[in-house]
Amino acid sequence: MPDGTTSAQMALRDPDVRLMLRVRDSDDASAFEELVDHYQHRLVGILHHILGQADEAEDLAQEVFLRVYRTRKRYHPAAKFSTWLFTIANNLALNALRSRQRKPTVPLPAQDSGPLGARPAENLVADGSPPPSHRLAQQELAAVIRRALTGLNERQRMAVVLNKFEDLNYAEIAEVMGLSTKAVKSLLSRARCRLRDELTAYLSVDSAFIPRIVPPTDDA
């Protein structure tokens, strides 16, 4: 095998690398399916946070997997499989965002409305009516937080999402985004300060009044 020791070591550490090597070396359908099964939730979740739209996130996640498959013969395990996958996701997401900026016809929604339009609770929020339940308070808060997140620039947003939701450390984020660790530190610092400034009014929210377990799903 051309990858020699590195490949063997990585494969030993990361079972997903082993799966990807099966896809690369023998076009193993079941191994690829396992990878898709395993990463689809994380990938769609990340991309939704980056792009702000659930349906676009799902389409792009599919593109990421297609890219993985198309480039399988060139796969060389140099890190965890997830790092490689997120690198591809990062590149495609940034392309999608730039393409959207060139054709600014698609608005970046700040609400979590589904295809049926604004949810009843969102309408109430828009009306300025007082929140009648905890769930409404939570939805309102989620909409504000998503607005704050989409207000970050694309690289800050990516760094935040990888750090917060994928628990990647600075070195891993640097690898995914092709930056130095120092640049990631500065990026995250600016992003977090900006988020804090945007969310200042909500920092005093008593978490006892906002049950966290209620909305595990989104409008995907």
Next chain:
Amino acid sequence: MAAPLTDDDRAELVAYLDGELPAAAQRRVEARLNSDPAARTEVDTLKRAWELLDYLPRTQPSTDFTDRTIDRISAMNVASATVSTASPIVVPWYRRTELLAWAAALIGAVAVGYAVAPKPRPADVNPETDPLMAEKPRVIEYLPLYLAAENLDYVLTLDQSDLFADDGTGRGSEDRRPARRATDPDHRDRQKAYLTAYRRLAPEPQEQLRQIDQELHEEDAVTRGRLFGVMDRYALWLSRLPEGDRQRVQTATAGTERLRVVRELLDKQWLDGLPPARKEKLAKATAEEQAKLIEKWHREERDRQQDRMFALRAVEEMMIPGQPERFKQFRDDVQRFVRTELEPKLTAREKTRLQAATGKGPGTFNYLHQVWVLSEAKKLKPPGTPDLWAPFLEPRKPIKPPE
């Protein structure tokens, strides 16, 4: 008084929160936090803002995400098969324990409707090396379904007839995920049987099968999934028919004529399956009464089927973490809304309607559908998000009386 915080200080504080500082730098930050209230406030607000991100809902991919992805890769492989030497990832016909037996029976039976080439059966077909598997993997994998369906127009006719719609029993809805070859011991045997059957067909029916495959895969993923379900249920039904009935179906022209035969056989099966008491009742009834009874029983059956579908969907929904609490909250909110806002606006007749719909409880399809309808009529906005209401917006499908 401590010096104001610089950008570098803030970066250090954030890195401290993230556990990214080396030991010496961490001690420096801790010392500053002990002595500088502004730094403490900064860390506290940064930390709380970060925790707020936990309130963002988590997006779930569609349930068929993996299927659609694998499907696209399969299509990509088929398209590039002529120029690429890479062996394609195939979407195999999903395994089912009884599949090989019924597929073999079906292939033998439906071949009556096809011109079978007088070629000898290949002595040893090897799916691993056979070029047909690289050229037409899907046609081979789905051969029993395509043979039974014959052409896409007929599949669409079957789909429109609703005769083989998903009835919530899971038939024909679970079997199109790609098989995991390693855990599917029958995979090779099945491919071998299908390859052999395909080769025995004359060029014209072979072309017909390729065409249905191509046309099906030109449909969008949702439609294709539904049509595969219809084909699966139809093929299974066909394979279980007595030989004479199956031949009647297969020799009728694919289209409305064949559909008429299918409907006739289904009606007969339905009548044969009635409980003895109902059969007796039907036998004693006049022709007019018989029609009314049949219509009534069909309606009841449809209601039961929709209740089952609703229950199944509810069970699937409840598998999502946190969903049971969410649905309970929804149900409680709706009950409160009915009591405080809706009921005061209802007429006596509407109240009776709602009461009748309550039936087995306030979480049933009928009840929630009635709440939705009456709220619309009164221009009230019931609590709950559209995804929670979506299953209850449409009334039960009207029954189609037997023709």
